[in-house]
Amino acid sequence: MEAVTLTGIARRVLDELLRSPYKTLEIRSARNVIALEKARELRMVFLTHETYQDVMAGTEGLLAELLKLESMEQRIPWEESDEREMTVCRAQVRLLGLGRIIEVKKRNTILVVKVREMLPHEMDIG
Numbered sequence: 001m002e003a004v005t006l007t008g009i010a011r012r013v014l015d016e017l018l019r020s021p022y023k024t025l026e027i028r029s030a031r032n033v034i035a036l037e038k039a040r041e042l043r044m045v046f047l048t049h050e051t052y053q054d055v056m057a058g059t060e061g062l063l064a065e066l067l068k069l070e071s072m073e074q075r076i077p078w079e080e081s082d083e084r085e086m087t088v089c090r091a092q093v094r095l096l097g098l099g100r101i102i103e104v105k106k107r108n109t110i111l112v113v114k115v116r117e118m119l120p121h122e123m124d125i126g
Contacts, residue, residue: 001043001044001063001114001115001116002042002098002110002112002113002114002115003039003042003044003046003063003099003103003112003113003115003116004035004036004038004042004044004045004046004100004101004110004111004112004113005045005048005055005061005110005111005112005113006027006035006036006040006046006047006048007029007031007032007044007048007050007051007052007055008029008032008049008051008052008091008092009025009047009048009049009061010049011049011098011100012014013025013047014047014049014062016066017047017062017064017093017097018062019089020095021049021094021095022092022093022094022095022097023093023094024082024090024091024093024094025092025093026086026088026089026090026091027088027091028057028086030087031109032089033052033054033071033088033089034109034110035109035111036052036066036069036089036091037068038057038070038107039066039091040066040111042048042066042112043065044059044063044064044065044067044096045063045064045066045091045093046062046064046099046101046115047061047062047063047064047093047114048060048061048062049061051107052111055101055103055106055111055113056104057093057102057103058100058101059100059101060098060099060100060118061098061099061102062078062092062095062097062098062099063096063097063098063099063115064093064095064096065093065094065115066091066092066093067092067093067094068090068091068092069089069090069092069124070089070090070091070092071087071088071089072085072087072088072089072090073085073087073088074086074087074088078092090108096116096117097117097118098118099115099116099117099118100115100116100118100121101113101115101116102115102116116124
């Protein structure tokens with residue numbers, strides 16, 4: 001199965017998604033916001049706590065279907081100037097299962113991966 005990778009997701013968020021299969025994630029990382037735009041086409045995301053640089057074949061995470069995606073601009077106070085804007089994406093996902101990457105394709109800054117679904121006893125998220 002092919003999916004767009006969202007990296008650096010907090011373990012707490014992954015645990016919550018395992019407990020409740022439907023969740024709305026608020027994504028602020030610029031790299032993940034760009035990846036979500038690509039995920040609109042594939043409708044599949046692979047969520048992992050690993051950093052972008054550490055994603056490779058064998059990386060484990062959660063495979064989810066992208067149900068809804070909403071982008072918004074937020075203004076946040078900033079120390080060096082009056083204010084800054086940040087793009088935030090709210091992505092509603094449905095957990096499909098556990099997965100392990102078998103192939104990584106880098107498209108610009110987006111990681112599109114082929115994922116093998118795993119059984120719970122195979123998973124080693126610590």
